[in-house]
Amino acid sequence: MSKCDIVIEFDQADRTYRGGETVSGMARVQVNKDLTSQGITLTRYWKTHGRGNTDAGPKHEQTLAGESELRAGETFEFPFSFQAECQPLTYHGHHINIEHYVRVDVDVPWAFDPKGEEEYILRPGRRPEQISDERDEMVQVMGQLRTRISRWLTTVFLVVMVVGFAWVFHWGPLEIFLLGVLPLLLLLGLVRSFWKKLVSSRVGEVQVVVSRDVVAPDKPWSCQLRFTPRKRLEINGITAKLEAREAAVSGSGTKTRWYRHTVFEELYTLRPAGTLALPR
Secondary structure (H helix, E strand, O other), rough: OOOOOEEEEOOOOOOEEOOOOOOEEEEEEEEOOOEEEEEEEEEEEEEEEEOOOOOEOOOEEEEEEEEEEEOOOOOOEEEEEEEEEOOOEEEEEOOOOEEEEEEEEEEEOOOOOOOOEEEEEEEEEOOOOOOOOOOOOOEEEEOOOOOOHHHHHHHHHHHHHHHHHHHHHOOHHHHHHHHHHHHHHHHHHHHHHHHHHHHHHOOOOOOEOOOOOOOOOOOOOEEEEOOOOOEEEEOOOOOEEEEEEEEEEOOHHHOOOOEEEEEEEEEEEEOOOEEEEOOO
């Protein structure tokens, strides 16, 4: 049997609060064995868990009781309250989880401290101070041309070619790098640069204009794609993809591993297949 049983109860049955609201409740400590306590504290904090490296926020402590002698059979109740942080919000995902906790510790000298911990849910509420008030500011970014035509096919072909030469001519590691890998990288760079310039010569400068870079839940958000074609050309269509993605990383250096998971993905057709004519 533990020296103390600790129960943490919140005033909200679902333990759900919004940023900036008051989180309150009761911490109940039932003493099972006589002991000397150097203090009872309440700590609130957030932490992550899941795949990848973990992180945690600063720990905020409140003193519930000072030094005292606790006798078996006694029960103590300590009301608590604090203002909920505005971020990070509670998130339970595929690779990443962010959770907020309240923990109560009884400090017992030269022994394991009895403790109890409960999670509460943090939802969007008051705007965090780190986010600017300029939610209606227009944001313009330069579009990057992305071409996927035969990219992987070309890479596979060149890799197979290098492996074939290495096998036929019995190349060693140095010859493979100098006569195979290095020319392959240079050739891929030249092909990519040439293809981008070819597409850019027809499409022209691409601009993406969004209504705001910070948007609240359930609020409208718009995006515009702007460019002036320099030549008449046929297109397979113009699409925009809205994607939310988890990205977690574990390890460091040569042992770094990435974990990615697409949470949301939706494709919008901005213009169907057809001809883009020169502006008059």
